[in-house]
Amino acid sequence: MNTKTIPLALLLLALVLSVNTASAQSANPQPQSIKPTDTGNTPMLSKLLEEKVAASAERLPENVRQTYARGIETVRETNIENTAKQVGDAAIDAQLSGWDGKSVKLSSLWNQGPIVLVWYRGGWCPYCNIQLRAMQQNMDKIENAGAKLVVLTPELPEKAKETAEANDLGIVALHDQGNAVARKYGLVFDLPEAIIPAYRDKLKLPEYNGNHAMELPLAATYVIDRSGKITYAFLDADYKNRAEPADVIKAVEAAAKK
Known part of the structure; x- marks a missing residue:
């Protein structure tokens, strides 16, 4: 064999192997390297x-x-954001039951450490569901900061259970029947006339709350320290705005140091 032909033969062999390898990779593509999500x-x-x-x-x-939008402004014009319980006020105590049937006294919780008190309007409210899922995702951070998360709602216990299941929540909502506790916090407002038909007929508010009262609580969030004092308050007449979990956690950390 002419030794001068060996390099050419090897070159051809390498070219064939390269083509076959590329074809195999094309037929069986390898997964791309994707940076893990944090x-x-x-x-x-x-x-x-x-x-x-x-x-x-x-x-x-x-x-x-x-x-x-006009409904939101009508609620805001009642000055409810300023007349509701504020930072520095004493929290209102209450004995409430969750959809699991267990009874809880709020003061027994805050005596052990800070609590985060959150109202949601009902499972019919998509903004409430988004907030509840966000709070669930931050549950560990809230608890590690030294607080317990307490959720109140005017919707019936069986409806609150459905809300929890639909959103994959481990949170057990306490039933604030007839908005009794929310009323003591100054959070309850009458629905503006123009939006009552939508809440009554489309959203089925009476079915969720078990009564025909056309009223709702603000989607408020409070942090209450172990002395029973409100140290953080989020109050907004616009139901589309909610307390940011990171801000709540900071408030809890501050309250836990007292």
Whole structure:
């Protein structure tokens, strides 16, 4: 064999092997290297709520959006954000039961350490569901900061159970029947006349709450320290705005040091 032909033969063999390897990889593509997502970071609640607002804006007619916007302003004009319980006020104690049938006294909880007291309007409210899921995702951080999360709602226990199951929540909501506790906190408002038909007929509020009262609580969040004093308050007439979990956690950390 002519030794001068060996390099050429090897070159041809290498070319054939390269083509075959490329064909095999094309037929059986290897998974791409993807940078892992940092699962320790959850999206800000405000961003999730903004996305929901944008989606609703695309779906709802302009006249409907304006009606709800006027409703929010009507509630704000009652000055409820300023007349409700504020930072520095004494918290209201109450004995309430969850959908699991267990009874809880609020003061027995805050005597052990700070509590985060959150009201949600009902499982019919998408903004409430987004908030509840966000609080669930931050449960460990809230507890590690030294607090217990306590959720109150006017919806019936069986409805609250459905809300928890639909959102994969480990949170057991306490039933604030007839908004009795929310009323003592100054959080209850009458629904503006223009939006009553939607809440009554479309959202089925009477079925959720077990009564025909056309009223709701603000979606308020409080942090209460072990002395029973309110150290953080989120109060907004706009139901699309909610307390950011990171802000709540900071408030809990401050309250736990007292």
